Amino acid sequence: SKAEWVANKLKYVQERYDQNIISTVAYVGSGIVGIAFSRPVGLIQGKCSNLKLGSDYWKMGNFYVLKEYRGKGIGKASLKAFVEHMKGRVSYFAEIQNETSNALAVSAGLTLTHKFQQLLYSNEIRVLPLDGSIVRSPSRVYNVYFAEIPSDDELENPAIMKK
DSSP: OOOHHHHHHHHHHHHHHTTOOOEEEEEEEEEEEEEEEEEEEOHHHHHHHHTTTTOOEOOOOOOOOOOOGGSSHHHHHHHHHHHTTTTEEEEEEEEOOOOHHHHHHOOOOOOEEEEEETTTTTOOOEEOTTTOOOOOSSEEEEEEESOOOOOOOGGGOGGGGGO
């Protein structure tokens, strides 16, 4: 049920809060209308972001906004607030076909730096420059955005990044 789903999400938010892992929650009045579960960039997100481990960046999680509140700027305001809270140390992934997600990143002031391809049957991740070729196989391709562009010493491969 909807109430059970909300209760489980609130429990998850509280567990994350207790572990000092923030969640981005959007409210209208006292009701939750949007939520994202962001996380420190770890091994997988670091590979996709082209970041070395320990780079102190966070990945903005997928942001879900209730259907009736979409198109009202809630995602943009939430992303901007998260970027400000994290002092710009944020990466954001958007599937290349998802026009809304890509437009959100740009409207929030993030910079498109590169892309990555996740091959579905092998779980291999290929980090690509913006003009890099995509392997023709079942895969998902994402654009990678940053609020603050990482320094070369924070990157696995500085040559891949558009700066």
